[in-house]
Amino acid sequence: MDPPRFRFRPPFFYGCLLLLPLLLDSLVVFQTYAVDLEVKDDLNVSCLFAKWMVKFSLDYEGTDETKTSTFMLPEDLSYMGTSCGNDTSDPVLSIEFGDGNSWTIRFTKTKDTYQGVITFVYNTGDSKFFPDAKRKERITVVANFPANPVPLNTVFTCDTEDIVKSGDVTQTFQSVTLQTFLQDGHLSSQKTLCDNDMIASTVPAVSRSILLAAGSPESNATEAPSPTVQPEEKPALGSYTVKSGPVTCILANMGLQLNITQQAPTIINFNPNSTVASGNCGKTTAVLRLSDGNNKVDFLFAVKNSTSSEKFYLKGVDITLTDSPNANTSASNHTLNNWETTMGNSYLCRKEESIFVSPGYKINIFDLKIQPFGVEEGQFSAAGECLLDDDTVLIPIVVGAALAGLVVIIVTTYLIGRRKTYVGYQTL
Numbered sequence: 001m002d003p004p005r006f007r008f009r010p011p012f013f014y015g016c017l018l019l020l021p022l023l024l025d026s027l028v029v030f031q032t033y034a035v036d037l038e039v040k041d042d043l044n045v046s047c048l049f050a051k052w053m054v055k056f057s058l059d060y061e062g063t064d065e066t067k068t069s070t071f072m073l074p075e076d077l078s079y080m081g082t083s084c085g086n087d088t089s090d091p092v093l094s095i096e097f098g099d100g101n102s103w104t105i106r107f108t109k110t111k112d113t114y115q116g117v118i119t120f121v122y123n124t125g126d127s128k129f130f131p132d133a134k135r136k137e138r139i140t141v142v143a144n145f146p147a148n149p150v151p152l153n154t155v156f157t158c159d160t161e162d163i164v165k166s167g168d169v170t171q172t173f174q175s176v177t178l179q180t181f182l183q184d185g186h187l188s189s190q191k192t193l194c195d196n197d198m199i200a201s202t203v204p205a206v207s208r209s210i211l212l213a214a215g216s217p218e219s220n221a222t223e224a225p226s227p228t229v230q231p232e233e234k235p236a237l238g239s240y241t242v243k244s245g246p247v248t249c250i251l252a253n254m255g256l257q258l259n260i261t262q263q264a265p266t267i268i269n270f271n272p273n274s275t276v277a278s279g280n281c282g283k284t285t286a287v288l289r290l291s292d293g294n295n296k297v298d299f300l301f302a303v304k305n306s307t308s309s310e311k312f313y314l315k316g317v318d319i320t321l322t323d324s325p326n327a328n329t330s331a332s333n334h335t336l337n338n339w340e341t342t343m344g345n346s347y348l349c350r351k352e353e354s355i356f357v358s359p360g361y362k363i364n365i366f367d368l369k370i371q372p373f374g375v376e377e378g379q380f381s382a383a384g385e386c387l388l389d390d391d392t393v394l395i396p397i398v399v400g401a402a403l404a405g406l407v408v409i410i411v412t413t414y415l416i417g418r419r420k421t422y423v424g425y426q427t428l
Contacts, residue, residue: 035073039084039091045185047084048091048107052158052176053334055287055300055318059168060124061134069129070287070298071280073097091180099126100138105145107180113149114181117142120169129280131245141166145173150192155179158194161332172318174334237367238272241378242279242288248378249281250288251346255366256297258319262360268295268321286372294322297363300334301372303343312373313340319361331361339370341384346371349386 039048057070074097081094081104095103100123105116120143122129125136143166150156158176165171176194179187235255242250256270275292284303289296298318303310316334338355341347348369355363371380 035093035095037079037082037093039082039093040185041084046182047185048093048180049155049182049187050093050178052178053174055172055174055298057170057172058122058130060130062132063134064132067130067132068278068289068291069280070278070289071129071282072285072287072300073103074282075284098129099123101126101129109152109181110149113151115149116145116178116180118145118164118166118171120166120171122169127245131243139167141169143171145171146178146194148195150178151190152181153183153188154190154192155188156192156194158197160194160196161330162194162196163330172332174332233269234366235269235364236272238270238275238290240275240277240288240290242277242281244281248375249372250277250279250286251369251371251375251378251380252277252288253367253369256290257364257366258295258297258321259354259362259364260321260360261362268292270295270297281372283373288370288372296320299372303373310343311340312343314338314355317355317357317363319357319363331358333357339368339386344374345382345384346380347386348383351386353386 034051034053036051037049038046039050040046053072055070055072057068059066059068061067073095076097078096079094080096081092083089083092085091090106090108092104092106097103100121102119102121104119106119107114107116109115119140121138121140123136123138124130124133125138127133143164145164146156146158146162147164156176156178158173160174162173162176163170164173182188235257237253237255240250240252240254241248256275258266258268258270260266260268270290270292275290278289278291279287279298286301288299288301290299296319298316298320299314300316300318301312302315303312305311314336316332316336318332319330321329333356336355338353339347339349346369349365350367353365353368355365357363368386369380369383374381
């Protein structure tokens with residue numbers, strides 16, 4: 001794949017230069033679903049810096065039922081139309097992908113603040129992102145991002161999730177660094193945090209203040225462990241498929257269980273009879289969504305290149321709980337490196353595996369077999385087994401332990417025998 005800087009550089013007459021991207025070619029994951037660019041005007045002065053990861057989730061009408069499409073930005077993008085603006089127009093970041101899909105954010109400023117307005121046009125006639133859509137039409141949604149105006153000469157950052165909803169579309173931003181109307185073309189050293197980051201940064205301080213107010217010495221202050229809920233039974237094993245048109249592109253067998261200890265401890269077993277599989281298939285990214293009623297889990301897969309071969313792995317997970325008794329209804333972790341195996345194979349793990357999502361949220365997986373890439377004729381390929389299942393790893397350990405024990409016995413016996421022999425003689 002050619003470096004994006006060649007593919008996305010616009011012609012010179014657009015009046016700005018896109019330095020794309022600030023990415024390394026080896027980081028396939030970020031090349032496929034991250035925005036990372038700096039826009040410069042014709043005087044080579046930066047006017048816009050944008051870096052983030054975004055996930056789209058759209059509900060649309062299928063031929064038989066309402067469907068949900070979940071996807072990241074694909075690797076084949078066009079930034080045509082991106083511009084620093086001029087005296088009569090504002091800076092704009094424009095992305096086109098697929099068949100007639102476009103995502104644009106146009107920035108405006110007041111005397112003291114700046115803010116962007118997103119215009120997202122998606123085409124349900126694009127079968128890659130909207131398989132089996134009943135209607136083939138272009139739909140437009142508009143939303144503000146960031147949600148609140150940002151003070152000028154500050155960088156807007158959001159490490160946690162920042163969710164933007166409009167109509168049937170949910171856009172989930174993460175790892176955001178954004179500034180436009182840059183002063184002298186440089187990023188500011190001052191930051192404006194998103195609401196979720198502000199809450200995350202203040203909660204520990206509040207907890208500590210309450211603890212000290214209660215009269216507990218700071219040196220003795222300890223964090224209470226999260227309550228653990230023991231499941232009554234393992235979840236049933238379910239078989240799930242995702243299709244791209246008539247072709248099966250994701251296969252998965254697993255028992256899925258959520259362990260939620262955020263305020264109201266809860267164990268949720270997904271029922272295969274009521275769980276619906278959906279998602280999105282790509283060459284280097286794939287998304288599997290399992291929905292059981294109002295509870296949803298998204299598994300985000302990516303491809304990476306090793307020195308010897310291409311491998312796929314589980315990059316991230318998202319949990320969504322609707323009408324939940326818990327205080328928080330969603331959690332995400334996009335920094336995983338699980339279920340790695342060679343492309344063209346499936347991944348198999350019979351043992352129970354727990355995936356930490358965020359404090360208070362954990363996923364338990366049972367009897368897993370999954371293949372998000374390279375499915376042929378709707379069947380699993382040969383499986384690469386997890387280390388927990390590989391008994392050959394245990395054999396050397398057991399043999400080594402036995403030999404070590406035998407050596408200890410021999411040495412001990414020798415020393416005892418030598419001591420008795422020595423005691424029986426007198427030195428002349």
